[in-house]
Amino acid sequence: PSKEAFPEAKTKKVGILGAGMMGQGIAFVSAAVGIEVVLLDRDQESAERGKAYSQKLWEKKVSKGRMTKEAMAEKLALIKATASFDDLAGCDLIIEAVFEDRAIKAEATKKTQAVVPKALFCSNTSTLPISGLSEASNDTKNFIGLHFFSPVDKMPLVEIIMGKDTSDEALAKAFDYVLQIKKTPIVVNDSRGFFTSRVFGTFCMEGVNMLAEGYSPLSIEQAALQAGMPIGPLGILDEVSLELTRKVRVQTEKDLAAEGKSLPFDAAAPLIEKMLNEFKRPGKKEGKGFYDYPEGGKKQIWQGLYDAFVKPEKAQPSEADFKEMQERILYRQAIESARCYEEGVLRNVPDANIGSIFGIGFAPWTGGVLQYINFIGLNEFVKRSNELAAKHGERFTPPKLLIDMAAKGETFV
Incomplete structure (x- = not known):
């Protein structure tokens, strides 16, 4: 969507469901930029443990003289640790970071929407398709995937996943939140495991x-x-x-x-x-x-x-053999990325390249996962993929898209 279509959305209060490794990291990066945070877990003790994670990270900064004690106290006061869904009242954005289990996620969605039916609902799943998860929601247009990477305070990327019903307005708000917490967003379409x-x-x-x-x-x-x-x-x-x-x-x-x-x-x-x-x-x-x-x-x-x-x-x-082992590691990822592009999971080439380097550490010298295919040359890449497939199995079979692009002399741009 064009940025002009929607006014820039500033998130004021974010509700985070689940104070585990992901939830606590998301709470930290949100409070760090001045967003009010409600950090919810099954019991108060777990929620407090999640909040203590932020305290630990800020204490490190204070000890190195990079932050004052007053500033730390101010930031910590932004995070409310709780076990009560009622405390989510007033949140304009929700991030669900509970266990990777459909039933648990569905229950968390319903309980949340009973309190804040209009808040943008974001699921931090790393593999479960968003369109399926959104069925538990009262409004599938207002449901989106936000896939953070661990550890959240260090990893620069957030993968935004569009469900089949997700509205452009929901995307614009999610996109603005990712920029607000100083992360790099890429946008992909829904599928199992996304990109x-x-x-x-x-x-x-x-x-x-x-x-x-x-x-x-x-x-x-x-x-x-x-x-x-x-x-x-x-x-x-x-x-x-x-x-x-x-x-x-x-x-x-x-x-x-x-x-x-x-x-x-x-x-x-x-x-x-x-x-x-x-x-x-x-x-x-x-x-x-x-x-x-x-x-x-x-x-x-x-x-x-x-x-x-x-x-x-x-x-x-x-x-x-050792050279082939290295090739297999890069080719296998490049072939899967080309499949994602062919299936429309990836919406453009830059997101593929940025996402592969910042999200999964794909060899930075290549310029990114699709740029690697350009670097090898499409004809050579298809030929070598077929050789690897004959030797190691169909997972190396090049997708039709690559064969067609090679025949037409095209590259990924």
Whole structure:
């Protein structure tokens, strides 16, 4: 929508549902710019814990002389921690940041709208389609996705997701709020996992696929870093938690089954099941995932991975193999991004490039995920994708859009 169509909307009071990792971060960035915040959780203690997160971050600033104690007290006074939905009265924007579960989100939506029926309702989901979540709402036009990245105080991007009914007015208000909290917005259309989570997922799973093929975990992490990613796929999966990864996959399978579709076979899924069920290693939070996290020490790759998955002939990949591992990590993400563009999930090329670098740390040297395809050259990219597909599976098959663009000599602009 043109910015002229709607006067600039300043959010005065934001209600945040859920004071967990995401909610507390959103409360911090909102209060930091002077927005009044109502931080709601199931019990007062959890809500207070969420508020304490902001206090901790501001105390750091005070101790470094970058903020006065008075300024900190003023900012903290903007955050009201509560367990009562009634306290949401007067909020003009709501951000739902509760557990990634449809039923829990629906209940939170209904309870909120009983108090503030007219407030713009934003869901901070990272994977669940917005149009489906909006069915719990009293007004699907006034429902939008706002996908923040963790940690919220450091990550510059917010992915705004348009549901099928979301109005341009709702988009304009959400867009202004993102700018108000000093973040960079990109706008995408609704789909499962939207843009960033879908592409990020392919990065993580490609790493797990390589482990399933017998490559050493160290060389997988190294390949990702040398390709330009900020962290290896196994390390990031530990951060996210293998349990959550499984939950998202199970939910996706259910959703697809309802549409009469299924996920293509992927060696990553059984490996993650094995890590959870047989080895009981769910991730960093429990101190053991693909890595070990010794108290006070540096994380180290869990040696059990070598016995369980690594094949002797692949333990030390050749130079050609190592180059291909790097290619797989970047190509897999670029192909998924091209699919998002083909499906209309991505609305333009700059949002794809900005979103991939700021949201998921896609190799910054490339200029972004679609720019990487331009850099390789579309003909070469399609040819190499087909070679990778023949060797590693259909997930590397280039989408029709790329084949057509290559034939016409087009690039992403």
